[in-house]
Amino acid sequence: MKAESGAGAVASAAARSSPLWETAAHEPPRVEARAIRSPSTGVWCLRVICPFCGKKHWHGGGDDDKPFYGYRVSECLIEGRDYNLIPETEKGE
Ligand SMILES: [Zn+2]
Numbered sequence: 787m788k789a790e791s792g793a794g795a796v797a798s799a800a801a802r803s804s805p806l807w808e809t810a811a812h813e814p815p816r817v818e819a820r821a822i823r824s825p826s827t828g829v830w831c832l833r834v835i836c837p838f839c840g841k842k843h844w845h846g847g848g849d850d851d852k853p854f855y856g857y858r859v860s861e862c863l864i865e866g867r868d869y870n871l872i873p874e875t876e877k878g879e
Contacts, residue, residue: 814857819845819871821853836860838867845871
């Protein structure tokens, strides 16, 4: 199954992007993210406090009307740690 080339390689790349992490066996922790939108580009940045290393990490949230949350891999990448971003509880501002 690894000897394919060309179209086979493309197909396996697509398969790899499917959400295999969303299984009962692996449930990433939920982490609140604060969405901050760049006034110049309209791109969302999601700021999280990493549950693994305790530092701030930033993730892109797209440039749609609303930020895109969900699965991310932490920047510190200790053993491929990952989490599931959820909107920060809104407190005005
Ligand atoms: Zn981290």
